[in-house]
Amino acid sequence: KRGEYNMARYTGPKNRLARREGMDLGLKTIGSHAHAELLKRLAILPGQHGVKGRRKTSGYGIQLREKQKVKRIYGTLERQFRKIFEQAKKWKGNTGEKLVEFLESRLDNAIYRMNLAPTRTMARQLVSHRHVFVNGLVVNIPSYRIKTNDVITMTSKALEIPAVKKLLEEKSPQLPAWIERKGPVAKIVRMPERSDVQEDINEQLIVEFYSR
Known part of the structure; x- marks a missing residue:
């Protein structure tokens, strides 16, 4: 359409x-x-x-649907997703787990996990519109990969957005173990791991899809 x-x-x-x-x-x-x-x-x-x-879906169809589902969860395009998968393949260990860890390491996802955006879509917009600082420098690339000890903040204008203000007012936000946050300032204390991800994801199906 x-x-x-x-x-x-x-x-x-x-x-x-x-x-x-x-x-x-x-x-x-x-x-x-x-x-x-x-x-x-x-x-x-x-x-x-x-x-x-x-x-009833075929084996190929099940693998395809899992790939599409994870792409949509993280808001990536096919070319981006395939590139991340190829990077994950080069690492030792489980390719599927590394794929999920790389997706979790995206800056837009970090903003979402910091509980400073209600959706990853809004987090991506905040980054693209130059509202996010990493270690004091503006970063406007949603796919930017965060690192341990990175300090992430947002512009004062972004903090006045009603949806962001509402999240900041929450008394005990649920944050993953790899993020520490005081008010609007967050620190990446370690890289995200597969065990940190609560979404229903079967990454092995994605590995099988790209291995066909």
Whole structure:
């Protein structure tokens, strides 16, 4: 459909993506009306025949769907995703686990995990619009890979955005073990590990997909 892709990035209804994968991809703000409506219809495939349910999928189809799901969770394009996978292959150890760890190490994901953006989409916009500092320098590349001891902050203008202010007011935000945060200032105390990721991801299916 027209208007659904902007510079190769999907800009259509986000509920359609979540319903296609059959799970909450973190694309809607938790607690919002839109998120509640998504949860009601999550089991229904998008399109006029969605109510009939999901057909039996082949092994290849299952692998493809897992790849698409993880791409959509982290908001990456196919070329970006494949590049990260190829980088993960070069490391010793489990390729799938390293793939997830590299995805977690993206700056936009770090902003989301810091609980300073309600979705990764908004976190990506904050980075792209030059609202994020890493070690005192503006970084406007969402895929920038964070490092241990990086200090991440945001502009005063970004901190006045209602969605960001609301998150900052939370008394005990749930943060992963690799992030320490005081107010709007966060520090990367170690690199993220596969065990830190709570989303339902089967990275081995992605390895099998690219190994065909």
